[in-house]
Amino acid sequence: MKAAVLVFPGINRDRDMARTLRLISGREPAIVWHAEKELPFGTDLVVIPGGFSYGDYLRCGAIAARSPIMDAVRAYAAKGGLVLGVCNGFQILCEAGLLPGVLMRNENLRFICRDVYLRVERSDTPFTRGYNAGQVVRVPVAHGEGNYIADGETIAQLEGEGRVLFRYSSPDGMIDPNWNHNGAINAIAGIVNERGNVLGMMPHPENHVEAAIGPTDGRGLFAGLVEALDRAA
Amino acid sequence: MKARVTVTLKSGILDPQGKAIEGALRSLGLAGVSSVRQGKVFDIEIDGGDRDKAEALLKQAADKLLANTVIENYRVDVLG
Numbered sequence: 156m157k158a159a160v161l162v163f164p165g166i167n168r169d170r171d172m173a174r175t176l177r178l179i180s181g182r183e184p185a186i187v188w189h190a191e192k193e194l195p196f197g198t199d200l201v202v203i204p205g206g207f208s209y210g211d212y213l214r215c216g217a218i219a220a221r222s223p224i225m226d227a228v229r230a231y232a233a234k235g236g237l238v239l240g241v242c243n244g245f246q247i248l249c250e251a252g253l254l255p256g257v258l259m260r261n262e263n264l265r266f267i268c269r270d271v272y273l274r275v276e277r278s279d280t281p282f283t284r285g286y287n288a289g290q291v292v293r294v295p296v297a298h299g300e301g302n303y304i305a306d307g308e309t310i311a312q313l314e315g316e317g318r319v320l321f322r323y324s325s326p327d328g329m330i331d332p333n334w335n336h337n338g339a340i341n342a343i344a345g346i347v348n349e350r351g352n353v354l355g356m357m358p359h360p361e362n363h364v365e366a367a368i369g370p371t372d373g374r375g376l377f378a379g380l381v382e383a384l385d386r387a388a
Numbered sequence: 389m390k391a392r393v394t395v396t397l398k399s400g401i402l403d404p405q406g407k408a409i410e411g412a413l414r415s416l417g418l419a420g421v422s423s424v425r426q427g428k429v430f431d432i433e434i435d436g437g438d439r440d441k442a443e444a445l446l447k448q449a450a451d452k453l454l455a456n457t458v459i460e461n462y463r464v465d466v467l468g
Contacts, residue, residue, distance in 0.1 A: 217453065218453075221452070255458075260404045261404075
């Protein structure tokens with residue numbers, strides 16, 4: 156795995172992400188500043204971590220989505236390269252037009268920072284091959300704007316094409332408004348683009364990978380990516 | 389030249405902030421407020437004096453950055 160972690164001013168989860176990538180892939184990821192015009196040669200995974208790029212000014216992710224490096228990410232994604240956006244990274248991917256829809260203020264207007272349960276909807280993608288379909292994983296969220304929404308046509312398309320990879324659920328996998336902390340439509344926590352190579356998700360799998368800290372349910376996502384990339388190589 | 393771009397949420401898009409403001413106005417005892425939607429105003433200074441050019445420029449600015457047209461509408465006013 157030759158991962159590249161993008162850094163914008165105000166991003167603060169880049170080190171957690173780099174630590175997890177190093178831990179699970181055994182390789183140091185490249186750290187790429189937003190003003191760069193190209194990704195490092197041979198990059199096979201672009202990760203846009205969480206944080207508060209540009210202080211969430213204008214709209215979350217709006218200014219970062221227009222930085223020079225995002226043109227390179229667009230070109231890389233158009234060739235099928237894998238892209239993972241977490242939290243602010245998901246917001247940036249939506250603002251950049253790489254994923255449909257938008258992340259609105261949480262329904263209860265509060266910043267929510269705690270563990271949630273996600274139901275993994277399918278296991279036949281590079282991002283979820285480390286899990287079983289229907290498996291429930293426990294990972295943290297930390298966001299004020301995670302309430303996913305898109306127009307009805309887009310939602311129907313996402314659902315029809317099986318592009319919702321993660322949903323907020325109860326610990327036993329039930330979809331229930333009481334377990335949908337931010338009010339996202341259809342309890343959507345993570346989606347992929349049409350081609351299936353760009354994933355955006357609000358929760359932070361990178362923060363639950365070490366037994367010393369707590370649950371390790373986040374490992375599956377990264378271990379699966381390593382496996383998928385090793386196969387491709 | 390001075391201009392103003394006003395960005396508002398499309399109808400049908402839930403506006404939790406507007407709802408909270410609406411509730412706060414009611415709790416202040418301001419009767420008669422039936423609904424609040426929050427938006428943004430950008431006051432922009434434009435070089436030169438060509439109104440049509442200014443309008444075209446601002447539309448570009450709104451489409452490319454100031455508004456997310458998935459959820460927002462915008463209006464451009466060149467004030468002169």
